[in-house]
Amino acid sequence: xxxxxxxxxxxxxxxxxxxxxxxxxxxxxxxxxxxxxxxxxxxxxxxxxxxxxxxxxxxxxxxxxxxxxxxxxxxxxxxxxxxxxxxxxxxxxxxxxxxxxxxxxxxxxxxxxxxxxxxxxxxxxxxxxxxxxxxxxxxxxxxxxxxxxxxxxxxxxxxxxxxxxxxxxxxxxxxxxxxxxxxxxxxxxxxxxxxxxxxxxxxxxxxxxxxxxxxxxxxxxxxxxxxxxxxxxxxxxxxxxxxxxxxxxxxxxxxxxxxxxxxxxxxxxxxxxxxxxxxxxxxxxxxxxxxxxxxxxxxxxxxxxxxxxxxxxxxxxxxxxxxxxxxxxxxxxxxxxxxxxxxxxxxxxxxxxxxxxxxxxxxxxxxxxxxxxxxxxxxxxxxxxxxxxxxxxxxxxxxxxxxxxxxxxxxxxxxxxxxxxxxxxxxxxxxxxxxxxxxxxxxx
Amino acid sequence: xxxxxxxxxxxxxxxxxxxxxxxxxxxxxxxxxxxxxxxxxxxxxxxxxxxxxxxxxxxxxxxxxxxxxxxxxxxxxxxxxxxxxxxxxxxxxxxxxxxxxxxxxxxxxxxxxxxxxxxxxxxxxxxxxxxxxxxxxxxxxxxxxxxxxxxxxxxxxxxxxxxxxxxxxxxxxxxxxxxxxxxxxxxxxxxxxxxxxxxxxxxxxxxxxxxxxxxxxxxxxxxxxxxxxxxxxxxxxxx
Numbered sequence: 001x002x003x004x005x006x007x008x009x010x011x012x013x014x015x016x017x018x019x020x021x022x023x024x025x026x027x028x029x030x031x032x033x034x035x036x037x038x039x040x041x042x043x044x045x046x047x048x049x050x051x052x053x054x055x056x057x058x059x060x061x062x063x064x065x066x067x068x069x070x071x072x073x074x075x076x077x078x079x080x081x082x083x084x085x086x087x088x089x090x091x092x093x094x095x096x097x098x099x100x101x102x103x104x105x106x107x108x109x110x111x112x113x114x115x116x117x118x119x120x121x122x123x124x125x126x127x128x129x130x131x132x133x134x135x136x137x138x139x140x141x142x143x144x145x146x147x148x149x150x151x152x153x154x155x156x157x158x159x160x161x162x163x164x165x166x167x168x169x170x171x172x173x174x175x176x177x178x179x180x181x182x183x184x185x186x187x188x189x190x191x192x193x194x195x196x197x198x199x200x201x202x203x204x205x206x207x208x209x210x211x212x213x214x215x216x217x218x219x220x221x222x223x224x225x226x227x228x229x230x231x232x233x234x235x236x237x238x239x240x241x242x243x244x245x246x247x248x249x250x251x252x253x254x255x256x257x258x259x260x261x262x263x264x265x266x267x268x269x270x271x272x273x274x275x276x277x278x279x280x281x282x283x284x285x286x287x288x289x290x291x292x293x294x295x296x297x298x299x300x301x302x303x304x305x306x307x308x309x310x311x312x313x314x315x316x317x318x319x320x321x322x323x324x325x326x327x328x329x330x331x332x333x334x335x336x337x338x339x340x341x342x343x344x345x346x347x348x349x350x351x352x353x354x355x356x357x358x359x360x361x362x363x364x365x366x367x368x369x370x371x372x373x374x375x376x377x378x379x380x381x382x383x384x385x386x387x388x389x390x391x392x393x394x395x396x397x398x399x400x401x402x403x404x405x406x407x408x409x410x411x412x413x414x415x416x417x418x419x420x421x422x423x424x425x426x427x428x429x430x431x432x433x434x435x436x437x438x439x440x441x442x443x444x
Numbered sequence: 445x446x447x448x449x450x451x452x453x454x455x456x457x458x459x460x461x462x463x464x465x466x467x468x469x470x471x472x473x474x475x476x477x478x479x480x481x482x483x484x485x486x487x488x489x490x491x492x493x494x495x496x497x498x499x500x501x502x503x504x505x506x507x508x509x510x511x512x513x514x515x516x517x518x519x520x521x522x523x524x525x526x527x528x529x530x531x532x533x534x535x536x537x538x539x540x541x542x543x544x545x546x547x548x549x550x551x552x553x554x555x556x557x558x559x560x561x562x563x564x565x566x567x568x569x570x571x572x573x574x575x576x577x578x579x580x581x582x583x584x585x586x587x588x589x590x591x592x593x594x595x596x597x598x599x600x601x602x603x604x605x606x607x608x609x610x611x612x613x614x615x616x617x618x619x620x621x622x623x624x625x626x627x628x629x630x631x632x633x634x635x636x637x638x639x640x641x642x643x644x645x646x647x648x649x650x651x652x653x654x655x656x657x658x659x660x661x662x663x664x665x666x667x668x669x670x671x672x673x674x675x676x677x678x679x680x681x682x683x
Contacts, residue, residue, distance in 0.1 A: 006546035014534045242530035247590075250494045251547040252519040424497050428457060 003253040007261025008268075015231055015269045024273045031280030038284070048077040050087050051152065052105055052113025054135070056095040059121025061130070061163075066090060068162045069114075072155055089113075101135055111137040112152045124163070132156050194394060198302055209299055210392065215361065216281050218385035221318060222357040223277050225325045225381055228270035229349040232326055235262065236333025237342025246427065255421040259414070263326040270322055304392040313391065313399060317384040320406040324380040325349060327413025334420045356382035364389050365398055377402070380409045447472040447598050447629035448493065453502030455488050455653075462488045464653035465502070470598075470631060470646075475624045477644035478633040479673065485653040486633040487527065490600050493631070494524035507597050520548075523596035527603035527633075529587050533576040537567055537586050540575055541593065548594040561593035564619065581612035588616055598629045605639060617643055637673040649677050656680050 053069060055062045066088060073084035093104050095117055105113055115133040123130040134156070136149055161181075168177040189202045198206075239245035248258060299305050306314070329349060336342035356379055359368070365386050368376065376382045383402035390399050420426060448470040455463040463485040470476040478486045491497040493504055495515040503510065509517040531540045541561040545554040562571050565585045570578070578586065584605075591599055604620070605613035620643060624630050634640050640647055641661045649657040649664075657664055657680050661673055670676045 002550060003547055006543060010532065010535070010543045013539070014532060017534055238533075242533065243526055243528055244530055244532055246491075246496060246526040247524065247529055247544075247587075249496055250519055250522065250524040251544070252516065253547050254516070424457075427491065427496055 004257045004261050004264075007253070007258060008265045011235070011262055011265030012268065014235070015265060016272075024276055028276050028280035031277070031284045035280075035283030048073060048079065048087050049112070049151075050089055050108070050110045051155070052089045052091045052108060052110045052135070054091045054093055054095060054101065054113055054115035054133075056093075056115060056117045057120035061121035061124045062116045064166075065116060065120075065132075065159060065163070068159050069155065071162070072158050095133070102137065105135065105137055111139065112149065114152065114156060124167075132159065194303065196303065201302065206302060206304075209302065210304065210389065214388040214392075216278070217314075217388060218357045218360045220274055220278050220281055221321065221381065221384050222353040224270045224274040224322065225353040226346070226350045227273055228266045228322065229325055229329045229353075230343070230346045231269060232262065232266045232329040233333040233336060233342045233345050233349075234339060235266070236330065237336040237339040240336060241338040249421075249426070256418050259330060259417050259421055263323065263330065263414075263417075266326055266329075267319075267322050270326075299392065306388065306391055310388075310391045313403065314384065314387050317387050317403060317406060320403075320410050321381050321384045323410040324406060324413055325353075327410060327417050330417040331413065331420055334417075334426050352379050353381050355379060356385045360385045360389075364393070365395060366393065377405070380406055445472050446470065447474070447507055448476075448631065449503075449505045450489070450493070451503045453489070453492060453504060454500045455485075455492060455497065456500045461653055463492070466650065466653070466655050467502075468648045468655055468658055470629055472597075472629055473624060473627045474645045475620065475630045475632065475643055477640035477647040478631065478650055479635065479637055479640050479647055479677065480650035481635060484650040486635075486650055487602055488653075489650070490524070490602050490631065490633055493598075494522060494600055495519055496524070521597040522600060523591040523594060523598070524600045525587055525591040525602060525604065527606060531575045531583065531586060531590075534574065536574055537565065537571040537578070537582075538562065540586065541565070541571075541590060544590050545593065557593050561589040563589075564592055565589035581608055584608055584612065584616060588619055592619070592623050592628075595626075596628060598631065599623065601630065601632045603634055604632055605634075605636070613639070637677060641673045647673065649673075649680060651677075651681055 051069070053066055055066075069088050070081065070084045073079055073087050074081060077084075079087070089108050089110060091101075091104050091108070091113065093100055095101065095115055101113070101115075105111070113135040115135060117131065117133065120130050120132075134149070134152055136152075165177060165181055168181060171177075172180070189200060191198050191201050191203055191206065193206065236245075239248070249255070329346075332345045332348070333342060336345050356376060359372070359376060360382075365373065383399075383406055387399055387402065390396075390402075446469045450466055450468050453463055453466045454461065466485065466489055468476075478489060480486055488497065492499050493506065493511060495511050495518055499512055503512070505511070506518045507521055509521070511518050531537075532543070535543065538558065541558045542554070545557040545561065548554070549557050565571060565588075567578075567582055567585060570582065575583065575586070588601075588604070591601065599620075601620070605616050608616065617639070620630055620632070632640070632643065644661065646658070646660050647664065648655045657676070659667070664673065664676045665671065668676045668679045670679060
């Protein structure tokens, strides 16, 4: 036991260097920064921005359109009339010269404007469909750079609705007009799920709600597996490169203790770094949720909340998956000749972590064809990534089968690792085996 | 009494022989040298004695313990210093010795062992510097200290002064003589035959995985009418 602690202490001292801690903290701060930025961007969508109104008509309907625009601002953002008028900038300019339009928009500091041309009022009076044009100054190619144009389009739609109402009012009176313009009452959605009918909820709400709860876990698991995989394989590469492994293997300590010590210390580091990543990801996720109201329904409200026993299963699966990853990395690391070679050996582990993470983003276990389910089941990292969704939707048999499979896989990898550590391969490399030599001869 | 007995030992890698029936024995407190060219099988033999490689056939015993069946017992009484060995770069010299001492003793005993190691390494204040900053000579001193501080019964040192300057090599040879004087059996391998001649009580010459000669440096030089071991080796191989 003392030997095990001795190895763990040394490994932790080597793994948790100032450099590695700083690099993880930088990642966390990047997530925090990205989350904060997303939050700000989300806020910018929900706060009003100024809009230009280019009046090329000068008729009664163009004046009325400005009033409607002000009313839309008041209703949409809960502003007073005076505040709303501050956001609508009427621009007196001829529409036949784009350069002048742009110059006026820039001088007012606005990047969106709507315009009515000559004949706008006359068209509406003559029951001819009138045109409203849109002008934009595009400076932000980012994801949210187009948000302003979407809002402007929505406003034009609302202007059209309100003008339509006013036109119909004049003909059939306010009561009939209200009915005729909106004869269908708001939809009443019902979604059947897990043997229960949920009123007022659509599948999109459920998906978004579940995604918000479960998306982070696979991403963090993937990052932790990739990170600890790299740590363990590099540690083995370093041991070989610095020739410290030979010395360690001649110490009066069992190979099992060496393997366990390395695995446990990497698992501890992985969990610490994983928690840090989780904090950063939570901020990032909150920022994402703030954009465009991606909140969805709460899984708890839909009876999908996980109980203590479920969380225990999730924890056990994460732990076993990390153990499997570490075992696989120890086996791969045994074949690494040096630090450089070790780095390339992390690729298969990374790929195995990325595949289930990506599939989990786009599909649930139940929606996958058997041909995909089988290879996915074989990948040990699939199970902790999909366990939350499977528990929510009562796929207990898949969860339990996954748990048993992970336990067996973890035992097998540790068994193989100890075997490899007791063999000559660790020092002589795989190139010295009969099979490798026969293969090399064949190649020549 | 024999501290080490190697009996008709073979080692093959994927059918290719690396050690081909090596036999020799080393007495307690003796400095025994394995000499031969690169690839002769010296390091493989030392690795088998140190329990690092499995023996294909034959038998090795260290103080009566079979390395194949009692490897745990063997590891408690040997110390192996591989050629070009290094230490953990992120640890200080003191932390490295402490880590290694932790495998042999606990508490106060481990502390005493570390203090003895620090004395052997003789690195002054640099013992608290990171190993990464050590010169090759300092690194070798630290590793020798690590190998000697647990007071092993058999110390196995592979190319112990390889790459060191004259002063460092001289001092390390002196340390080896001192530990042998305290009753530690020392097995060294080298292709530097002058060093072996200066240091060893007896030597075995290995070529192509076989022991071609074994005896004291004086005996071997006399038998081949040679002025040094290098000449002995050349004459023995040509014969």
